[in-house]
Amino acid sequence: xxxxxxxxFFFTSVALNAQEPQLKGGLSAYLRENTIYPAYSLQNCxxxxxxxxxxxxxxxxxxxxxxxRGIGTDLDDEALRLIKxxxxxxxxPQNHDTTSLVLMPMSFTLRDSDCNQxxxxxxxxxIQAYTANEELRNVILTYYRNKEKGSADPADEAKIIRLxxxxxIDDEYLQSRIETGLKKVNQGxxxxxxxxxxxxxxxxxxxxxxxxxxxxx
Numbered sequence: 001x002x003x004x005x006x007x008x009f010f011f012t013s014v015a016l017n018a019q020e021p022q023l024k025g026g027l028s029a030y031l032r033e034n035t036i037y038p039a040y041s042l043q044n045c046x047x048x049x050x051x052x053x054x055x056x057x058x059x060x061x062x063x064x065x066x067x068x069r070g071i072g073t074d075l076d077d078e079a080l081r082l083i084k085x086x087x088x089x090x091x092x093p094q095n096h097d098t099t100s101l102v103l104m105p106m107s108f109t110l111r112d113s114d115c116n117q118x119x120x121x122x123x124x125x126x127i128q129a130y131t132a133n134e135e136l137r138n139v140i141l142t143y144y145r146n147k148e149k150g151s152a153d154p155a156d157e158a159k160i161i162r163l164x165x166x167x168x169i170d171d172e173y174l175q176s177r178i179e180t181g182l183k184k185v186n187q188g189x190x191x192x193x194x195x196x197x198x199x200x201x202x203x204x205x206x207x208x209x210x211x212x213x214x215x216x217x
Contacts, residue, residue: 021056021090021102030089031106034082036183038074039176041108044126045115046071050079051105057098060090068103073130079106085189133167140164144202164203171207174200178208190215 023030040046054065065083070076083104092098143160146152164170181196194216200208 019093019095021060021092021096023086024089024091030086031082034085034187036078036180037108037110038078039173039180040126040130041071041073041075042110044073045110045112045118045123046073046075046127047109047115048075049105049107050076051103052079052083053101053103054083055098055101056090056092056096058092058096060088060092062087062090069105072127075108079108081189081192082106085187085192136163136167137169140167140169140204141199141202144204147204160204169203171205174203174205174207178211181208181211185215 048071049069050067050071051069052065053068054062057063062084065080067076067080070079140160140163143152143156147157177196177200181193181200184190184193184196194212197208197211197216201212
């Protein structure tokens with residue numbers, strides 16, 4: 001498995017001129033300090049550019065954001081998260097049209113010897129598998145949400161547990177999601193952190209219950 005180091009990825013973006021919104025402290029520094037390279041893409045050597053379009057109000061707050069061109073993995077989620085996290089950190093000119101879209105392509109690049117050995121075909125297969133696995137993860141999430149409400153069939157849980165095993169959702173993986181969530185808490189991204197903590201909960205684990213009580217209620 002590839003080990004994550006902050007120096008193994010870099011970012012590029014559309015250059016902003018003086019008449020356009022500017023991120024306080026600089027975009028490159030912001031991305032370098034706040035990006036958490038997502039686990040699936042990291043483990044499968046998935047790289048590429050994700051384009052995000054967003055709108056800013058006069059206070060420099062992001063009030064709309066969407067991925068306009070993605071890779072189809074958790075890199076899309078991370079790019080969108082970074083833009084939402086930047087809300088309130090933009091310097092907006094007085095003449096800025098707050099209904100206009102700011103377009104921001106972000107290039108995620110891994111530099112690791114293991115990734116150099118990975119074929120393009122294997123990476124493409126991993127990208128395709130992400131979508132299929134996402135649908136199966138949603139089956140698990142739905143089951144445990146229904147179980148919490150008392151409407152799940154207990155007879156189905158054995159199949160759900162087997163499905164978790166097939167997808168590699170074990171204690172180690174859930175712990176990694178918790179650790180990712182804690183990094184987001186340190187960044188002030190409680191919404192993103194709670195997504196990770198609640199994911200753990202609705203994978204049938206109580207490992208994140210204390211963190212949910214502390215940060216998500």
